[in-house]
C-alpha cells in the first residue's frame with residue numbers, strides 16, 4: 001500500500017475538478033441563497049449522477065428479488081448484484097468474491113465479526129485490543145462482546161499528535177489477545193495509521209486484525225492481500241454510494257470457521273426442523289433480502305472512483321489538505337486537533353472562545369456544511385480535553401475556493417463573537 | 420430568511436461571554452445536572468428553595484453560547500419567583516423556542532428571554548436553549564437523575 005509521503009512524489013496527474021463537480025448534481029444546490037460548500041464528507045459523501053441514475057433505473061426498470069427467481073428480472077438483478085460483488089473484490093484486491101460479504105455498513109460489518117468470530121473464538125480472560133482513536137462503532141461492539149464473555153477490552157494509547165504509540169501497542173499484544181481492531185484512518189483526527197506494521201506485529205503472534213476502513217476506502221488505494229489484514233470493513237455511503245450498503249471483507253479461512261451472524265432466508269442450503277445446513281460463502285452471512293439496489297449502486301460508485309483513479313484522488317486531496325490546513329491555521333485562535341505526519345483530508349480544530357456548535361451554526365448560515373461535535377469518538381475528545389471540535393473533511397470534488405470560503409466564514413465567526 | 424443576528428443577539432453574546440450567577444451556591448438545597456450529548460453541554464444548577472420560592476439560584480458548566488446564555492438569563496429571570504411562576508415561564512419559553520404557534524407566541528411577559536425567539540429557526544439548537552430549563556425543572560422536582568436532552 002502506498003503511503004501519503006510517496007504520493008507527493010508521484011507524477012502529477014491533472015485532475016479537472018470542475019468537470020468532476022458537474023457529475024454531482026447536489027453541488028449546484030443553494031443553501032439559504034448561497035452556493036453549498038459541502039465539507040462534511042467524512043460523515044457521508046455526495047452521489048454522482050451515475051449512482052443516482054442506477055438507483056432510479058433499478059427501481060423503474062429492474063426491480064426484482066434475488067436469487068431465487070427463475071424469471072428474467074430476477075436473473076438480471078442477481079447477475080448485477082453479483083457483478084457488484086466482483087467490482088468490490090477487484091477494488092480491495094481480495095483473493096476471491098466469496099470473501100466479500102455485503103452488509104449495511106462499517107458498523108454492521110464490525111458487529112458481524114464481534115458476534116460471529118467473538119462467539120466462537122473469545123472466552124473469559126481473553127483480550128480485544130483497539131486504539132484510543134476509534135469511532136464508537138469500533139468500540140461498543142467489542143465492549144458488548146467483552147461483557148458477554150468476561151473478556152477485557154484493551155486500548156492502545158495515542159500521542160498528542162494523534163498517532164498510535166507503536167511501542168505501547170507491541171507491549172499490549174499478549175497471548176490473551178484474540179483480536180486487534182483499529183481504524184485505517186481516524187474520522188476525528190484524520191490520522192492514517194501504520195496498519196501494515198500493526199498487522200505484521202499481530203501476525204507474529206498469530207493474532208487476527210480487523211481494519212475499520214470507513215475513512216480509508218474513499219481516500220487511499222487499499223489492497224487487502226498486500227496488507228494481509230484478516231477483516232476489512234467500509235460503508236458505501238462514504239464512498240459516493242448509497243446508504244444502507246457496505247462491505248465486510250474476511251479471509252476465507254476465517255469466514256469458514258465462523259458461525260452465521262443472522263439466521264433466515266438465503267443463508268441456508270436446506271432447512272428441516274431438526275437440522276439446517278448453511279449456505280456457502282459469502283451467503284452464509286447474508287440472511288434475508290439484501291439492499292439489492294444499494295449493492296448495484298455501490299458497484300457503480302466504485303467504478304466511478306476507479307475511473308478517476310485512487311492515486312489521482314489521493315494526490316489531489318493531499319494537495320487540497322495542505323492548502324486548507326495552512327489557510328485554516330492562519331485564522332487567529334485556531335488549534336488543530338490531530339497533527340499526525342500522515343493524514344487523510346480531515347481537518348479537526350477548535351476555535352478559542354467559540355464552541356464548535358456555534359461555529360457550525362454561523363458557517364451553516366453561509367451554506368458551509370462542516371461537522372461540529374464529538375464525531376462519535378468521545379474518548380478521542382476526552383484525550384484532547386475538548387468537548388467537541390469543528391471538522392472539515394474534504395473530498396476530491398472540493399476546491400481551494402471552498403477552503404477560502406471556510407476561512408472567510410471562520411473570520412465571520414470570530415466577528416460574531418467579538419473576538 | 421432569518422438573519423444570523425436574530426439568533427446571536429447582542430444580549431445572548433454578552434451573557435455567553437460573561438455569564439451571571441456563574442458559581443457554586445453553598446446554601447443550595449436543590450441541585451441537578453443537565454447534559455446535552457449533541458453539543459457536549461454540561462450544566463450544574465444550584466437552587467435555594469424556601470416556601471416554594473426560588474430565593475437564590477446559580478449554575479456552573481460548559482457549553483455553547485446558546486446554552487450558556489440561556490442558563491445565565493434563566494437564573495436572572497427566575498430569581499425571587501415561585502416555582503409555579505418559574506414553571507409558567509418555562510412553558511412560554513419552550514413554546515417560543517420550538518416555534519409552536521408559528522412564532523405567534525407573544526414574547527411579552529418573557530422579558531429579556533424574548534432574545535431567544537430566533538432559536539425557533541434552528542431546530543437543532545432548541546435543545547441548547549432549553550437545557551437549563553429542563554435542569555431547573557428537575558432541581559425543583561428534586562429528581563436525582565442527570566437530565567439529558569436526548
Ligand SMILES: Cc1ncc(COP(=O)(O)O)c(C=O)c1O
Pocket residue numbers: 042043104105106107108135137138183185186187212214215235376
Ligand atoms: C472510522 C469510522 N468507522 C465506522 C463508521 C461507521 O460507519 P457507518 O455509520 O456507515 O456504519 C464511521 C462513520 O462515521 C467512521 O468514520
